[in-house]
Amino acid sequence: xxxxxxxxxxxxxxxxxxxxxxxxxxxxxxxxxxxxxxxxxxxxxxxxxxxxxxxxxxxxxxxxxxxxxxxxxxxxxxxxxxxxxxxxxxxxxxxxxxxxxxxxxxxxxxxxxxxxxxxxxxxxxxxxxxxxxxxxxxxxxxxxxx
Numbered sequence: 150x151x152x153x154x155x156x157x158x159x160x161x162x163x164x165x166x167x168x169x170x171x172x173x174x175x176x177x178x179x180x181x182x183x184x185x186x187x188x189x190x191x192x193x194x195x196x197x198x199x200x201x202x203x204x205x206x207x208x209x210x211x212x213x214x215x216x217x218x219x220x221x222x223x224x225x226x227x228x229x230x231x232x233x234x235x236x237x238x239x240x241x242x243x244x245x246x247x248x249x250x251x252x253x254x255x256x257x258x259x260x261x262x263x264x265x266x267x268x269x270x271x272x273x274x275x276x277x278x279x280x281x282x283x284x285x286x287x288x289x290x291x292x293x294x295x
């Protein structure tokens with residue numbers, strides 16, 4: 150086991166060297182400390198200004214900043230408009246379904262126009278579709294010049 154007295158003696162012998170080292174360090178850094186003592190208000194003001202600018206930039210452009218908030222708000226307004234449009238369209242469809250369930254004239258009109266139903270004794274005349282237009286020959290001229 151080490152002798153405590155020997156350890157204390159070793160520290161006591163090194164004390165003057167440690168004090169001299171500390172004194173040299175203090176003398177070397179004294180200009181810095183004096184400058185900091187004179188300029189601490191300016192340094193503090195500059196640090197506070199940088200902090201404020203950083204916080205403002207984060208508030209404006211951060212993950213949940215004002216720019217993102219406005220984008221989300223515009224997206225939400227677009228979705229609300231779409232919901233309103235779809236609800237209006239849905240109510241029109243519901244009204245149309247109700248008409249089809251209750252109004253026999255509308256049912257007959259749809260059966261005649263879309264399903265080509267007729268009443269007894271009716272004759273329906275169909276006109277043939279118009280013939281397709283003949284080619285102008287312009288494409289052939291282009292191919293021949295190549």
